[in-house]
Amino acid sequence: MARSDPGMILVAGGAGFIGSHLVARLLDEGNEVICLDNLQTARPSNLKLLEGRPGFTFVEGDITLPLPDAVTRHADRITRIYNLACAASPPQYQVDPEHTMLTNVVGTHHLLRLAERAGARFLLTSTSEVYGDPEVHPQVEGYRGWVSCTGPRACYDEGKRAAEALTFDYARAGRAQVRVARIFNTYGPHMHPDDGRVVSNLICQALSGRDITIYGDGSQTRSFCYVSDMVDALIRLMEWRSDALEPVNLGNPNELTVGELAEQVVALSGARTPLVHRPLPQDDPRRRRPDISRAQAELGWRPTVDLAEGLATTYAWFAQELAEERVPAEA
Numbered sequence: 001m002a003r004s005d006p007g008m009i010l011v012a013g014g015a016g017f018i019g020s021h022l023v024a025r026l027l028d029e030g031n032e033v034i035c036l037d038n039l040q041t042a043r044p045s046n047l048k049l050l051e052g053r054p055g056f057t058f059v060e061g062d063i064t065l066p067l068p069d070a071v072t073r074h075a076d077r078i079t080r081i082y083n084l085a086c087a088a089s090p091p092q093y094q095v096d097p098e099h100t101m102l103t104n105v106v107g108t109h110h111l112l113r114l115a116e117r118a119g120a121r122f123l124l125t126s127t128s129e130v131y132g133d134p135e136v137h138p139q140v141e142g143y144r145g146w147v148s149c150t151g152p153r154a155c156y157d158e159g160k161r162a163a164e165a166l167t168f169d170y171a172r173a174g175r176a177q178v179r180v181a182r183i184f185n186t187y188g189p190h191m192h193p194d195d196g197r198v199v200s201n202l203i204c205q206a207l208s209g210r211d212i213t214i215y216g217d218g219s220q221t222r223s224f225c226y227v228s229d230m231v232d233a234l235i236r237l238m239e240w241r242s243d244a245l246e247p248v249n250l251g252n253p254n255e256l257t258v259g260e261l262a263e264q265v266v267a268l269s270g271a272r273t274p275l276v277h278r279p280l281p282q283d284d285p286r287r288r289r290p291d292i293s294r295a296q297a298e299l300g301w302r303p304t305v306d307l308a309e310g311l312a313t314t315y316a317w318f319a320q321e322l323a324e325e326r327v328p329a330e331a
Protein backbone atom coordinates (compact mmCIF):
# COMPACT_ATOMS: atom_id res chain seq x y z
CA MET A 1 0.00 0.00 0.00
CA ALA A 2 1.35 3.41 -0.96
CA ARG A 3 2.02 5.71 1.99
CA SER A 4 -0.66 8.17 0.91
CA ASP A 5 -3.26 5.40 0.50
CA PRO A 6 -5.66 5.52 3.46
CA GLY A 7 -6.46 1.86 2.81
CA MET A 8 -9.73 -0.01 3.13
CA ILE A 9 -11.88 -1.21 6.00
CA LEU A 10 -13.49 -4.64 5.93
CA VAL A 11 -16.74 -5.02 7.88
CA ALA A 12 -17.90 -8.63 8.12
CA GLY A 13 -21.61 -8.58 8.91
CA GLY A 14 -21.88 -5.08 7.48
CA ALA A 15 -25.42 -5.56 6.18
CA GLY A 16 -26.79 -6.47 9.60
CA PHE A 17 -28.32 -4.29 12.27
CA ILE A 18 -25.26 -2.76 13.95
CA GLY A 19 -23.04 -3.47 10.94
CA SER A 20 -25.09 -1.35 8.55
CA HIS A 21 -24.92 1.64 10.91
CA LEU A 22 -21.18 1.14 11.33
CA VAL A 23 -20.59 0.96 7.57
CA ALA A 24 -22.67 4.12 7.02
CA ARG A 25 -20.64 5.99 9.63
CA LEU A 26 -17.32 4.79 8.19
CA LEU A 27 -18.44 5.92 4.71
CA ASP A 28 -19.54 9.29 6.16
CA GLU A 29 -15.99 9.68 7.42
CA GLY A 30 -14.64 9.18 3.88
CA ASN A 31 -13.43 5.60 4.17
CA GLU A 32 -13.47 2.89 1.55
CA VAL A 33 -15.44 0.01 3.01
CA ILE A 34 -15.90 -3.59 1.93
CA CYS A 35 -19.00 -5.16 3.43
CA LEU A 36 -18.86 -8.95 3.59
CA ASP A 37 -22.17 -10.53 4.54
CA ASN A 38 -23.99 -13.81 3.93
CA LEU A 39 -27.38 -12.04 4.18
CA GLN A 40 -28.56 -14.66 6.69
CA THR A 41 -30.22 -12.17 9.04
CA ALA A 42 -29.56 -8.89 7.23
CA ARG A 43 -32.40 -6.79 5.88
CA PRO A 44 -32.09 -6.15 2.13
CA SER A 45 -33.17 -2.56 2.75
CA ASN A 46 -30.12 -2.02 4.99
CA LEU A 47 -27.96 -2.89 2.02
CA LYS A 48 -29.96 -0.69 -0.35
CA LEU A 49 -29.16 2.33 1.84
CA LEU A 50 -25.45 1.64 1.36
CA GLU A 51 -25.28 0.51 -2.26
CA GLY A 52 -24.09 3.18 -4.63
CA ARG A 53 -22.43 5.25 -1.92
CA PRO A 54 -18.90 6.32 -2.85
CA GLY A 55 -16.32 3.96 -1.42
CA PHE A 56 -18.77 1.12 -0.75
CA THR A 57 -18.29 -2.44 -2.02
CA PHE A 58 -20.56 -5.33 -1.15
CA VAL A 59 -19.32 -8.91 -1.27
CA GLU A 60 -21.73 -11.74 -0.52
CA GLY A 61 -20.01 -14.50 1.38
CA ASP A 62 -20.10 -16.64 4.49
CA ILE A 63 -17.08 -16.35 6.79
CA THR A 64 -17.27 -20.04 7.69
CA LEU A 65 -15.97 -20.66 4.16
CA PRO A 66 -12.61 -19.52 2.77
CA LEU A 67 -12.88 -15.77 2.24
CA PRO A 68 -13.91 -14.76 -1.29
CA ASP A 69 -11.26 -13.57 -3.70
CA ALA A 70 -13.21 -10.30 -4.01
CA VAL A 71 -12.08 -9.64 -0.42
CA THR A 72 -8.63 -11.25 -0.24
CA ARG A 73 -7.38 -9.54 -3.39
CA HIS A 74 -7.50 -6.28 -1.40
CA ALA A 75 -5.33 -7.71 1.40
CA ASP A 76 -2.52 -5.25 0.76
CA ARG A 77 -4.93 -2.32 1.21
CA ILE A 78 -7.02 -3.52 4.16
CA THR A 79 -5.99 -1.78 7.39
CA ARG A 80 -8.95 -2.51 9.65
CA ILE A 81 -11.22 -5.57 9.98
CA TYR A 82 -14.41 -5.42 12.05
CA ASN A 83 -16.05 -8.79 12.71
CA LEU A 84 -19.78 -8.34 13.31
CA ALA A 85 -20.77 -11.43 11.37
CA CYS A 86 -23.10 -13.60 13.43
CA ALA A 87 -26.80 -13.83 14.11
CA ALA A 88 -27.18 -12.25 17.56
CA SER A 89 -30.82 -12.83 18.46
CA PRO A 90 -31.39 -16.01 20.51
CA PRO A 91 -34.18 -17.45 18.29
CA GLN A 92 -32.11 -16.63 15.17
CA TYR A 93 -28.79 -18.02 16.35
CA GLN A 94 -30.53 -21.18 17.58
CA VAL A 95 -32.03 -21.98 14.16
CA ASP A 96 -28.73 -23.52 13.02
CA PRO A 97 -26.54 -23.80 16.14
CA GLU A 98 -23.75 -25.59 14.28
CA HIS A 99 -23.48 -22.70 11.84
CA THR A 100 -23.52 -20.20 14.73
CA MET A 101 -20.63 -21.97 16.43
CA LEU A 102 -18.65 -22.24 13.19
CA THR A 103 -19.32 -18.60 12.33
CA ASN A 104 -17.72 -17.57 15.59
CA VAL A 105 -14.82 -19.99 15.60
CA VAL A 106 -13.98 -20.80 11.97
CA GLY A 107 -15.21 -17.44 10.69
CA THR A 108 -13.16 -15.50 13.22
CA HIS A 109 -10.17 -17.66 12.32
CA HIS A 110 -10.53 -16.81 8.62
CA LEU A 111 -10.69 -13.11 9.41
CA LEU A 112 -7.74 -13.28 11.82
CA ARG A 113 -5.67 -14.98 9.14
CA LEU A 114 -6.55 -12.18 6.77
CA ALA A 115 -5.63 -9.61 9.44
CA GLU A 116 -2.26 -11.30 9.85
CA ARG A 117 -1.63 -11.39 6.12
CA ALA A 118 -2.79 -7.79 5.62
CA GLY A 119 -1.12 -6.41 8.74
CA ALA A 120 -4.59 -5.09 9.60
CA ARG A 121 -6.02 -4.41 13.03
CA PHE A 122 -8.85 -6.78 13.96
CA LEU A 123 -11.87 -6.01 16.12
CA LEU A 124 -14.05 -8.85 17.39
CA THR A 125 -17.56 -8.07 18.49
CA SER A 126 -18.02 -10.41 21.40
CA THR A 127 -21.01 -10.28 23.70
CA SER A 128 -22.37 -9.89 27.22
CA GLU A 129 -23.45 -13.51 26.71
CA VAL A 130 -19.90 -14.56 27.65
CA TYR A 131 -21.04 -13.81 31.23
CA GLY A 132 -23.97 -16.26 30.85
CA ASP A 133 -26.51 -15.94 33.69
CA PRO A 134 -24.19 -13.78 35.78
CA GLU A 135 -23.59 -14.12 39.52
CA VAL A 136 -21.67 -10.82 39.54
CA HIS A 137 -23.67 -7.66 39.02
CA PRO A 138 -23.04 -5.35 37.25
CA GLN A 139 -20.77 -7.35 34.97
CA VAL A 140 -17.12 -6.30 34.95
CA GLU A 141 -14.71 -7.57 32.29
CA GLY A 142 -12.76 -9.55 34.89
CA TYR A 143 -15.80 -11.69 35.72
CA ARG A 144 -15.40 -15.07 34.01
CA GLY A 145 -19.08 -15.80 33.71
CA TRP A 146 -21.54 -18.56 34.46
CA VAL A 147 -22.25 -20.10 31.09
CA SER A 148 -23.91 -23.39 30.22
CA CYS A 149 -21.78 -25.23 27.70
CA THR A 150 -24.59 -27.71 26.99
CA GLY A 151 -27.70 -25.52 26.70
CA PRO A 152 -29.39 -23.96 23.67
CA ARG A 153 -27.48 -20.67 24.04
CA ALA A 154 -24.08 -22.41 24.11
CA CYS A 155 -23.57 -22.23 20.34
CA TYR A 156 -23.44 -18.46 20.64
CA ASP A 157 -22.00 -17.98 24.16
CA GLU A 158 -19.29 -20.60 23.83
CA GLY A 159 -18.69 -19.69 20.20
CA LYS A 160 -17.95 -16.10 21.24
CA ARG A 161 -15.80 -17.26 24.16
CA ALA A 162 -13.75 -19.40 21.78
CA ALA A 163 -13.54 -16.48 19.33
CA GLU A 164 -12.17 -14.27 22.12
CA ALA A 165 -9.60 -16.93 23.02
CA LEU A 166 -8.45 -17.24 19.43
CA THR A 167 -8.32 -13.48 18.98
CA PHE A 168 -6.16 -12.95 22.06
CA ASP A 169 -3.93 -15.88 21.03
CA TYR A 170 -3.25 -14.12 17.73
CA ALA A 171 -2.33 -10.96 19.63
CA ARG A 172 -0.12 -12.80 22.16
CA ALA A 173 1.75 -14.45 19.30
CA GLY A 174 2.27 -11.06 17.65
CA ARG A 175 0.24 -12.17 14.62
CA ALA A 176 -2.32 -9.34 14.70
CA GLN A 177 -3.26 -6.23 16.63
CA VAL A 178 -6.65 -6.94 18.14
CA ARG A 179 -9.52 -5.29 19.99
CA VAL A 180 -12.42 -7.13 21.64
CA ALA A 181 -15.79 -5.50 22.37
CA ARG A 182 -18.32 -7.20 24.62
CA ILE A 183 -21.57 -5.78 23.32
CA PHE A 184 -24.61 -5.62 25.60
CA ASN A 185 -28.23 -5.36 24.38
CA THR A 186 -28.44 -2.82 21.57
CA TYR A 187 -31.49 -1.52 19.70
CA GLY A 188 -32.50 0.99 17.08
CA PRO A 189 -33.52 1.39 13.44
CA HIS A 190 -32.43 -1.29 10.93
CA MET A 191 -33.41 -4.16 13.24
CA HIS A 192 -35.35 -6.84 11.42
CA PRO A 193 -39.05 -6.93 12.37
CA ASP A 194 -38.71 -10.72 12.64
CA ASP A 195 -35.48 -10.51 14.59
CA GLY A 196 -37.05 -11.96 17.72
CA ARG A 197 -35.30 -9.70 20.21
CA VAL A 198 -37.35 -7.95 22.80
CA VAL A 199 -37.29 -4.33 21.56
CA SER A 200 -38.21 -5.16 17.96
CA ASN A 201 -40.81 -7.72 19.08
CA LEU A 202 -42.57 -5.37 21.48
CA ILE A 203 -42.59 -2.42 19.10
CA CYS A 204 -43.84 -4.45 16.13
CA GLN A 205 -46.51 -6.06 18.31
CA ALA A 206 -47.66 -2.67 19.58
CA LEU A 207 -47.73 -1.24 16.06
CA SER A 208 -49.78 -4.08 14.66
CA GLY A 209 -52.14 -4.32 17.65
CA ARG A 210 -51.03 -7.82 18.59
CA ASP A 211 -50.49 -9.06 22.14
CA ILE A 212 -47.25 -7.86 23.74
CA THR A 213 -45.29 -10.98 24.69
CA ILE A 214 -43.44 -10.97 27.99
CA TYR A 215 -41.37 -14.07 28.57
CA GLY A 216 -41.58 -15.27 32.17
CA ASP A 217 -42.89 -12.81 34.75
CA GLY A 218 -41.01 -9.88 33.20
CA SER A 219 -38.81 -9.31 36.25
CA GLN A 220 -35.60 -10.20 34.38
CA THR A 221 -33.49 -7.14 33.60
CA ARG A 222 -31.55 -5.85 30.62
CA SER A 223 -29.77 -2.56 29.86
CA PHE A 224 -30.38 -1.20 26.38
CA CYS A 225 -27.92 0.84 24.32
CA TYR A 226 -28.98 2.90 21.33
CA VAL A 227 -27.22 1.89 18.14
CA SER A 228 -25.50 5.23 17.38
CA ASP A 229 -23.81 5.12 20.79
CA MET A 230 -22.66 1.56 20.07
CA VAL A 231 -21.19 2.50 16.69
CA ASP A 232 -19.34 5.39 18.26
CA ALA A 233 -17.90 3.04 20.88
CA LEU A 234 -16.82 0.45 18.30
CA ILE A 235 -14.90 3.00 16.27
CA ARG A 236 -13.24 4.42 19.39
CA LEU A 237 -12.28 0.92 20.46
CA MET A 238 -10.85 0.08 17.04
CA GLU A 239 -8.75 3.26 17.19
CA TRP A 240 -7.79 2.76 20.86
CA ARG A 241 -4.04 3.22 21.12
CA SER A 242 -3.61 0.45 23.66
CA ASP A 243 -2.70 -3.07 22.63
CA ALA A 244 -3.73 -4.31 26.08
CA LEU A 245 -5.06 -7.86 25.92
CA GLU A 246 -8.34 -6.82 27.49
CA PRO A 247 -11.94 -7.01 26.32
CA VAL A 248 -14.03 -3.87 26.78
CA ASN A 249 -17.71 -3.87 27.81
CA LEU A 250 -19.85 -1.65 25.58
CA GLY A 251 -23.42 -0.94 26.56
CA ASN A 252 -25.73 1.40 28.40
CA PRO A 253 -25.80 0.76 32.17
CA ASN A 254 -29.39 1.97 32.45
CA GLU A 255 -31.00 -1.25 33.72
CA LEU A 256 -34.71 -1.99 33.72
CA THR A 257 -36.99 -5.01 33.84
CA VAL A 258 -38.55 -6.43 30.70
CA GLY A 259 -41.94 -5.60 32.25
CA GLU A 260 -40.92 -1.94 32.59
CA LEU A 261 -39.71 -1.92 28.99
CA ALA A 262 -43.06 -3.29 27.83
CA GLU A 263 -44.86 -0.52 29.74
CA GLN A 264 -42.74 2.11 28.00
CA VAL A 265 -43.50 0.65 24.57
CA VAL A 266 -47.22 0.46 25.32
CA ALA A 267 -47.14 4.09 26.50
CA LEU A 268 -45.45 5.10 23.22
CA SER A 269 -48.10 3.35 21.16
CA GLY A 270 -50.92 5.06 23.01
CA ALA A 271 -53.01 1.91 22.53
CA ARG A 272 -54.26 -0.51 25.17
CA THR A 273 -52.41 -3.49 23.77
CA PRO A 274 -52.78 -6.53 26.06
CA LEU A 275 -49.64 -7.89 27.76
CA VAL A 276 -49.43 -11.69 27.69
CA HIS A 277 -46.92 -13.94 29.41
CA ARG A 278 -45.06 -16.71 27.62
CA PRO A 279 -42.64 -19.27 29.08
CA LEU A 280 -39.19 -17.96 29.92
CA PRO A 281 -36.66 -19.44 27.44
CA GLN A 282 -34.12 -21.90 28.88
CA ASP A 283 -30.98 -20.28 30.33
CA ASP A 284 -32.45 -16.77 29.94
CA PRO A 285 -30.16 -14.53 32.07
CA ARG A 286 -31.92 -13.07 35.13
CA ARG A 287 -30.02 -9.79 35.28
CA ARG A 288 -27.70 -7.94 32.96
CA ARG A 289 -26.00 -4.57 33.27
CA PRO A 290 -22.58 -3.59 32.01
CA ASP A 291 -19.93 -2.00 34.16
CA ILE A 292 -18.50 0.41 31.59
CA SER A 293 -15.74 1.92 33.74
CA ARG A 294 -13.08 0.60 31.37
CA ALA A 295 -14.72 2.08 28.26
CA GLN A 296 -15.22 5.39 30.05
CA ALA A 297 -11.62 5.59 31.26
CA GLU A 298 -9.86 4.17 28.20
CA LEU A 299 -12.04 5.32 25.31
CA GLY A 300 -13.52 8.48 26.83
CA TRP A 301 -16.92 7.03 25.88
CA ARG A 302 -20.28 6.86 27.50
CA PRO A 303 -23.74 6.48 25.99
CA THR A 304 -25.58 9.73 25.25
CA VAL A 305 -29.01 8.61 24.01
CA ASP A 306 -31.43 7.80 26.81
CA LEU A 307 -33.99 5.04 26.51
CA ALA A 308 -37.05 7.29 26.11
CA GLU A 309 -35.44 9.13 23.18
CA GLY A 310 -34.01 6.00 21.56
CA LEU A 311 -37.25 4.04 21.90
CA ALA A 312 -39.27 6.91 20.39
CA THR A 313 -36.90 7.08 17.39
CA THR A 314 -36.96 3.32 16.95
CA TYR A 315 -40.74 3.21 17.30
CA ALA A 316 -41.16 5.89 14.62
CA TRP A 317 -38.76 4.06 12.31
CA PHE A 318 -40.61 0.76 12.63
CA ALA A 319 -43.94 2.53 12.12
CA GLN A 320 -42.69 3.88 8.80
CA GLU A 321 -41.09 0.58 7.76
CA LEU A 322 -44.19 -1.47 8.50
CA ALA A 323 -46.44 1.05 6.79
CA GLU A 324 -44.28 1.46 3.67
CA GLU A 325 -43.06 -2.03 3.10
CA ARG A 326 -45.96 -3.90 4.67
CA VAL A 327 -43.35 -6.17 6.24
CA PRO A 328 -45.16 -8.90 8.13
CA ALA A 329 -44.33 -8.11 11.75
CA GLU A 330 -43.81 -11.39 13.56
CA ALA A 331 -42.87 -12.11 17.13
Ligand code: UDP
Nearest residue numbers: 090196197198199201213214215220258284
Ligand atom coordinates in the same frame (compact mmCIF):
# COMPACT_ATOMS: atom_id res chain seq x y z
N1 UDP B 1 -38.22 -11.26 25.77
C1 UDP B 1 -39.56 -11.03 26.05
N2 UDP B 1 -40.44 -10.94 25.01
C2 UDP B 1 -40.06 -11.06 23.72
C3 UDP B 1 -38.69 -11.27 23.43
C4 UDP B 1 -37.79 -11.36 24.49
O1 UDP B 1 -39.97 -10.91 27.22
O2 UDP B 1 -40.94 -10.96 22.83
C5 UDP B 1 -37.27 -11.31 26.90
C6 UDP B 1 -36.23 -12.44 26.86
O3 UDP B 1 -36.73 -13.61 27.46
C7 UDP B 1 -35.11 -11.82 27.66
C8 UDP B 1 -35.17 -10.33 27.31
O4 UDP B 1 -36.50 -10.12 26.83
O5 UDP B 1 -35.31 -11.99 29.04
C9 UDP B 1 -34.18 -9.91 26.25
O6 UDP B 1 -34.30 -10.83 25.20
P1 UDP B 1 -33.54 -10.64 23.81
O7 UDP B 1 -33.91 -11.82 22.97
O8 UDP B 1 -33.81 -9.30 23.27
O9 UDP B 1 -31.99 -10.68 24.14
P2 UDP B 1 -31.07 -11.44 25.21
O10 UDP B 1 -30.67 -10.37 26.15
O11 UDP B 1 -31.86 -12.53 25.90
O12 UDP B 1 -29.97 -11.97 24.39
